[in-house]
Amino acid sequence: MGERIIVLGGGVIGLASALELNNRGHQVTVLEKSKCGGQASGAAAGMLAPFSEIGEDPDDFFQLCLASLRLYPTWQKEVKRLSNRGFEYINSGSLHAVYHEADLLALETRQSWQKDWGTEANILTAGELKQKEPELSDNIIAAMHYPEESHVFAPDYVRALEEACRNQGVTICDELEHVSVLEWRGDIKLQSMDGRIFTSEKLVICSGAWAQELEETFSLRIPVYPIRGQICAYDNLQGRVNHIVYTSQGYLVPKGNGTIVNGASEDIAGFATDVTEKGILRLTNWNYQIFPFLKEMKPFHRWAGLRPATQDGYPLIGSLEEAPHVIMATGHYRNGILLSPVTAVSVANIVDGLAEHVPLNLFKPERFS
Numbered sequence: 001m002g003e004r005i006i007v008l009g010g011g012v013i014g015l016a017s018a019l020e021l022n023n024r025g026h027q028v029t030v031l032e033k034s035k036c037g038g039q040a041s042g043a044a045a046g047m048l049a050p051f052s053e054i055g056e057d058p059d060d061f062f063q064l065c066l067a068s069l070r071l072y073p074t075w076q077k078e079v080k081r082l083s084n085r086g087f088e089y090i091n092s093g094s095l096h097a098v099y100h101e102a103d104l105l106a107l108e109t110r111q112s113w114q115k116d117w118g119t120e121a122n123i124l125t126a127g128e129l130k131q132k133e134p135e136l137s138d139n140i141i142a143a144m145h146y147p148e149e150s151h152v153f154a155p156d157y158v159r160a161l162e163e164a165c166r167n168q169g170v171t172i173c174d175e176l177e178h179v180s181v182l183e184w185r186g187d188i189k190l191q192s193m194d195g196r197i198f199t200s201e202k203l204v205i206c207s208g209a210w211a212q213e214l215e216e217t218f219s220l221r222i223p224v225y226p227i228r229g230q231i232c233a234y235d236n237l238q239g240r241v242n243h244i245v246y247t248s249q250g251y252l253v254p255k256g257n258g259t260i261v262n263g264a265s266e267d268i269a270g271f272a273t274d275v276t277e278k279g280i281l282r283l284t285n286w287n288y289q290i291f292p293f294l295k296e297m298k299p300f301h302r303w304a305g306l307r308p309a310t311q312d313g314y315p316l317i318g319s320l321e322e323a324p325h326v327i328m329a330t331g332h333y334r335n336g337i338l339l340s341p342v343t344a345v346s347v348a349n350i351v352d353g354l355a356e357h358v359p360l361n362l363f364k365p366e367r368f369s
């Protein structure tokens with residue numbers, strides 16, 4: 001018989017962890033203060049792009065991201081099977097585009113170490129790029145092509161995770177308004193705003209940008225901050241863009257329904273999730289430098305979400321030294337959709353006392369204290 005486990009937070013990290021724990025025979029309850037997937041996870045562009053995101057060096061964070069990308073083909077199939085829901089997962093490949101000769105050197109540096117990690121990454125000249133993306137701006141002089149990078153339609157993926165959890169017997173209590181941790185040193189006891197008490201043997205904290213609220217409870221520094229991402233989408237562009245296109249100023253992701261997602265700002269605005277004219281203009285004033293045809297177009301949809309950023313840019317994944325039955329999985333900043341499978345597997349391995357899937361030393365929750 002498995003253990004009783006509470007997962008605090010029903011975003012992509014909480015739901016993926018709940019599903020994996022349930023699959024391993026545990027009795028899992030997810031406590032969510034609003035709607036599952038209603039925060040950062042439902043707002044994401046859905047890119048699965050470790051090579052584009054991490055250009056500096058192959059540290060443990062890069063390895064975590066890469067391991068997760070490589071879990072995705074099997075993981076997404078399993079989520080679809082368990083949920084009876086489809087969602088888009090497209091292996092489009094990506095182009096990391098540059099505009100200046102000087103940036104070519106940076107691409108070559110990336111390529112030199114990234115090649116060692118099994119990618120077919122290739123630097124394409126302007127002429128070669130035209131064959132892959134005929135409408136790309138003439139100002140782009142080269143791009144790194146990463147064939148392995150992919151994307152999901154994030155809102156549908158998170159909905160499927162929730163459905164899979166429900167179908168498999170995870171208890172999901174949502175719209176709880178607020179949940180506080182009353183006891184955690186021995187048995188776990190939490191209370192929701194309506195006075196309901198929830199108890200368990202283990203607790204997994206997946207509360208995204210709100211994790212810092214628990215600093216006092218655990219007497220621990222948890223420097224997780226909300227970084228607002230404003231993002232927009234164009235419609236009716238079926239077939240005009242084939243790859244994820246990354247630049248230093250923003251990215252474009254072509255979805256299967258003919259929309260192109262254009263992201264994203266990085267603003268400090270507390271917990272505000274409104275969209276500002278300035279935030280969207282920063283994206284739209286640039287993106288014609290990627291595809292000139294976008295100059296004449298207006299986005300049909302704009303939205304924003306709060307990325308859970310940490311002080312050092314790495315997530316917090318691991319159990320508390322003082323209370324090993326309390327596990328943190330938060331602070332996934334720009335890559336929580338990508339990192340959901342590997343985080344779920346890592347959390348479940350910690351709960352089950354199994355060896356780490358990838359090294360987690362860099363992500364220790366106590367590292368800021």
Ligand SMILES: Cc1cc2nc3c(=O)[nH]c(=O)nc-3n(C[C@H](O)[C@H](O)[C@H](O)COP(=O)(O)OP(=O)(O)OC[C@H]3O[C@@H](n4cnc5c(N)ncnc54)[C@H](O)[C@@H]3O)c2cc1C
Nearest residue numbers: 009011013033039041045046047208229305335336337338
């Ligand atoms: C515009 C934008 C674009 C992005 N694009 C990408 C991308 O292309 N690829 C990628 O990998 N990532 C992307 N991200 C990042 C990704 O969305 C996040 O890293 C990820 O969603 C974090 O998941 P989470 O479950 O930790 O957080 P959330 O999805 O925010 O979930 C946390 C949940 O916890 C709940 N909660 C908080 N406190 C409590 C409490 N006390 N009690 C109960 N519930 C609580 C919240 O209500 C929330 O539902 C993007 C983010 C944004 C905003």
